[in-house]
Amino acid sequence: MSPGFIHMEVIERRFKSKGAAVITYLVLALLCSWTLGPIYWVVVTSFKEDKEIYGSEATLLPWEFTWKNYRTILFQKPFPNFFYNSLRIALVTTSASILLGTLGAYAFIYLHFPGRQMLARSMIVTYLIPPVLLAFPLFALFNKLDLIDNVYGLMLAHLTFTVPFCTWMLMSYFKTVPKELHEAALVDGCTHLGTLFRIIFPLSGPAIAVVTLFSFTLSWNEFLYAILFTQNKWSQTITSGLSSLMVEDIFFWGQMMAGSVLASLPTVLIYFLFQRLMIKGLVVGAVKA
Amino acid sequence: MTEKTFTRREVLKQGAAAVGAAAFSAWTPRKTWAKPQITVWTIGFFNPKADEIIQQQFAEFAKKANAEVNVVIVPGPQITRKLQTAVEGGAPPDLSMIYDSDTQYYRSIGQLLEVTDLINEMKKEPEGLFPAALETVEYEGKAFGVPLIISPWPLHWRKDLFEQAKLEYPKDIFEFVEVCKKLQKPPYLYGAGFCLGRALDGVDNIQNILWLFGGWMTQDEKTLSINSPGTIEGLKFLNKMYNEDKIIPPGAINWDDSGNNKAYQSRQVIFICNPTSVYSYLSINDPDLMSKTGLSPFPPGPAGSFSLIDAWAYGAFTKTKEPNLVKDAMMWMMQPDRYARLIEEAGGRAVPVYRRLTKDEFWQQRPVFSEFLKMPEYGYRVTAKSPPTPATAEVVDSYIIPDMAQEVLVRGVDPAEAAKRAQERAQAIFDRHYKRG
Known part of the structure; x- marks a missing residue:
């Protein structure tokens, strides 16, 4: 039995109502974004041009995807x-x-x-x-x-x-x-x-x-x-x-x-x-x- | 088909072999040097070509002197910490570029060679050296380093926004506030990108505003004057700009040294007060914004017009085994023609320490630098009216000035009380240095 399966069972037993489970997953999702958000930002920024990084708008995805930063540091x-x-x-x-x-x-x-x-x-x-x-x-x-x-x-x-x-x-x-x-x-x-x-x-x-x-x-x-x-x-x-x-x-x-x-x-x-x-x-x- | 299995012993053996190989793969015994050798630490310039020229010039010197010169480029934010550790650990480089008042600090603890003879040679140049440059290295008539560059802190401002609104550059600090209020569009564009955080830029920006109202850090080398009517008026004005006029970005309270750079480079502020590293950045990465940027002195306040400068120097450490070679290297680098090449390649990052070089074609062709070049003549060190000393260096590095401003801006402390507390903190440092009380 995988640990993941055990967790599911525990959650289902603990939360009789669907609402409670939904709230639990919402909290978990929030915690995940709290943890993964900075990592996402690091990765996305690494593919942005300097001009966009310093731009007045924070962009979730690069306007112009570039490998330039990787090329610079590697070569x-x-x-x-x-x-x-x-x-x-x-x-x-x-x-x-x-x-x-x-x-x-x-x-x-x-x-x-x-x-x-x-x-x-x-x-x-x-x-x-x-x-x-x-x-x-x-x-x-x-x-x-x-x-x-x-x-x-x-x-x-x-x-x-x-x-x-x-x-x-x-x-x-x-x-x-x-x-x-x-x-x-x-x-x-x-x-x-x-x-x-x-x-x-x-x-x-x-x-x-x-x-x-x-x-x-x-x-x-x-x-x-x-x-x-x-x-x-x-x-x-x-x-x-x-x-x-x-x-x-x-x-x-x-x-x-x-x-x-x-x-x-x-x-x-x-x-x-x-x-x-x-x-x-x-x-x-x-x-x- | 037979299945290959590994015993634990084999796995451990192979693992140990792999780690051993990784550890010693690039091992080479230390060379035994036949030639005299010196190590030089230089602070990385923004323009990589300037770094290349420094390395090239030291290499030429090494060839001429039949010596080995090991040049290490240290990033600016690391140099202070690395030098402190190296000095404490008893292994400083033979020669290093040193920031501003740190030269006087290392002089005061007996770490720097006296090089008065070199300075006397440099003074023989027509028109001599800027006094601000000499102030960095001289103490009681002797020199403990050679000045390398002077770095003025002009206001960088958006000429294009002024042109669009048909406005003139502000005549005084009060007009400055009004102009900022007219042009800014918060939260996207703020007027004054002054650093108010616990950073050296914070000390410099805040002190520059206090000067406009007569607030000085010191009266002379041994007398503090933070707690003065000028400082209190300056703090009130700063508080008004931040909390009432709201022309300074709210986040400026937490900025580090790069905060104002980022704000200007991202076009989120109209003014910043900074060395021209920002201008150098724009010249390479954003020529459009560079063409829209003006460089001007701070508009005057009730106490007058004041602009900030700092300076870097070369310092030779007393631990060196090759004092004459190090001094020869310093003179080689400061030979005016050779030095001019470095200054020009740095692209307006700093003013040369030799007065006559400011009249070179490079500067004459760039009218944007006209005021910038005059600033070493009338600019002040952040520690004014005292020259940089070990005691003032500690006051600066302890961020007493930003702490004082933050007490007023964030915690609502009365400016008089904040100035009193700041003076007490600074006085404790002065007392320790001058063994009073």
């Missing part, structure tokens, strides 16, 4: 390079976050060592520190390590917020895995690493999916470090690259919107493909801390 600006950099950074950050997060979460849940509770709590505290507070110290550190203005510096910077996030999410999920499985593996001679990667990790598919998606999205959308730690167009990411379309006090809205549409494609695609796994991961316990 006259280093946008493909921004895209490539963002992809590399997000992939490496996500992989490293899952690896480190899994090891960390396992240690906090299954190993007993002094200060375990305090360390576990400090993980969430580090996640709560606003990135802007870390910007200057990180810049100074990366400068000493010759990591300014290259993608490796950004990969390390992104790990400062993705690792605590992944660890915390996975800790919540690992708590729901029966301890007996862990103990049985150890009794049968498995090492801790073996237990983690042969028993716990395979059982944590939905949670891994959730942290993968969130880490990827966090890294992909990150703006502050990208803008501060990169300087030339060969090391910039999509987010910092898009902001270079603001020249003096004039913003190239058409090109920015076209860039935003392209920049959102990977995350939209990933969410679209893995949404069921994600919902399962969220519901099963990944965020039940």
Whole structure:
């Protein structure tokens, strides 16, 4: 039985009268337009000429449909390079976050060592520190390590917020895995690493999916470090690259919107493909801390 | 047919290989430079050709000096934040274009090289440099940068609407209001597209109106004068324009630096006060509107006629390992003939710092710029009557002036009370800088 079918049944049971159902759907439609409206505006604007964008009338559809903005950012600006950099950074950050997060979460849940509770709590505290507070110290550190203005510096910077996030999410999920499985593996001679990667990790598919998606999205959308730690167009990411379309006090809205549409494609695609796994991961316990 | 299956181990191996490849695919070891090298940050001009010329001129310098010059074009809205981070992090560029009073800020914290010798050379040019340009970089007789451009803020206005209505350009600020009321057709067309938001354009636009009534931010370098009868009168007038005459778009209260540009470019306002970046935009994207646009000074108020200017400079940072090379690069770029090419390619975006260059053919052929070129002689910095200083820079960047105006326009606070509160906030900044109280 599909989740959609279940929802229908629930709604029909809950709303005996058609009127109530109509109102429910109207509210849902309103919420959908609230959510999708800005996205629609971004997409439509990306196909408009500058003159129309700056026109005195707001148009729901382009008067003259144009690919000019896409052509400009793809062939006259280093946008493909921004895209490539963002992809590399997000992939490496996500992989490293899952690896480190899994090891960390396992240690906090299954190993007993002094200060375990305090360390576990400090993980969430580090996640709560606003990135802007870390910007200057990180810049100074990366400068000493010759990591300014290259993608490796950004990969390390992104790990400062993705690792605590992944660890915390996975800790919540690992708590729901029966301890007996862990103990049985150890009794049968498995090492801790073996237990983690042969028993716990395979059982944590939905949670891994959730942290993968969130880490990827966090890294992909990150703006502050990208803008501060990169300087030339060969090391910039999509987010910092898009902001270079603001020249003096004039913003190239058409090109920015076209860039935003392209920049959102990977995350939209990933969410679209893995949404069921994600919902399962969220519901099963990944965020039940 | 056999079905290919993957074990978990194989999937993990291949995934790791893919990520590794992605991470290091473009890895190249850092080059060991045999030549001396410097990094230069430039602020992106609206006209990409101007950026190209800057890069080309630095490349020519690099060839001549047998050095490596790495030019990074930083978008205008990012430069302040990037420079602050780089300075705090101990890794500023060797040379950078710097906005207006930020030059004095970096000078005050010991970040800029003294370049008085360069300025003395530049002053030898016939007719010398505009004093407004020198004010940006000089402190106690020494120079800590070379002035790059002067950026006047004329009123951009719709000549065509005036011609259609057979009206003359307003003789004073009161006539300005009447003209706006006659010509505007709200909500489609408003008279005065003044930025009133928490943005630098907001500070500049509001302060320009306060000047007309005698309201100055400072009396001198160490004395604030926000809380003055002039400011209070100016606030009352601004309130009248916004709430009674309704000649300013209601949304202007939330505009950022691009708000007035957008309003004018979309033909929704008759007047805006802005640097000529708008004019540069129109020259490329909307020549029709450009031909209908006039550039004029602010109409006078009871206290006189006042127009705003700002200036950019080149600053060499003390951390540079190549101070002589950096200074040579600055002089190379400011060599008048070479510099004139950049200014002309920028297409009227700014006035050159050398007085004599304003008489070049490029400017003489464009009568629309006639008043614009005079503005550096009589224009004021937003921080007037003080020159730009670190303390005034902080007052400007704290948006105390827009906050004061918004208290009156939006919250209905009495102008005298708003001016008093603004002065107190600014005074706390001055006290910290000058270690009083």
